[in-house]
Amino acid sequence: MDPKEIQIMIENGMSGANVNVEGDGTHFEAVIVSQDFDGKTLLERHQLIYKVLGDAMKERIHALSLKTYTPEQWENIK
Numbered sequence: 001m002d003p004k005e006i007q008i009m010i011e012n013g014m015s016g017a018n019v020n021v022e023g024d025g026t027h028f029e030a031v032i033v034s035q036d037f038d039g040k041t042l043l044e045r046h047q048l049i050y051k052v053l054g055d056a057m058k059e060r061i062h063a064l065s066l067k068t069y070t071p072e073q074w075e076n077i078k
Contacts, residue, residue: 001026001056001061007030010030010049010053013052014032014036014048017036018032019033026062028061030064032049032067033074034068037069
């Protein structure tokens with residue numbers, strides 16, 4: 001699976017998300033900034049991404065490291 005494909009899936013599933021995905025075809029790292037994460041725990045944020053990726057998480061992605069931020073959190077770490 002291409003990192004760009006994962007990026008597009010997340011962007012399409014989360015309106016207004018800023019997404020960057022890097023990886024080698026089976027192992028990936030994603031940085032996602034979205035207002036959808038506001039008020040959600042880390043676990044809830046990850047579950048949201050897994051839901052967006054659906055069957056790809058079971059069939060095509062071996063490992064996915066997630067870093068999830070609200071826009072406010074992202075501004076504070078930049």
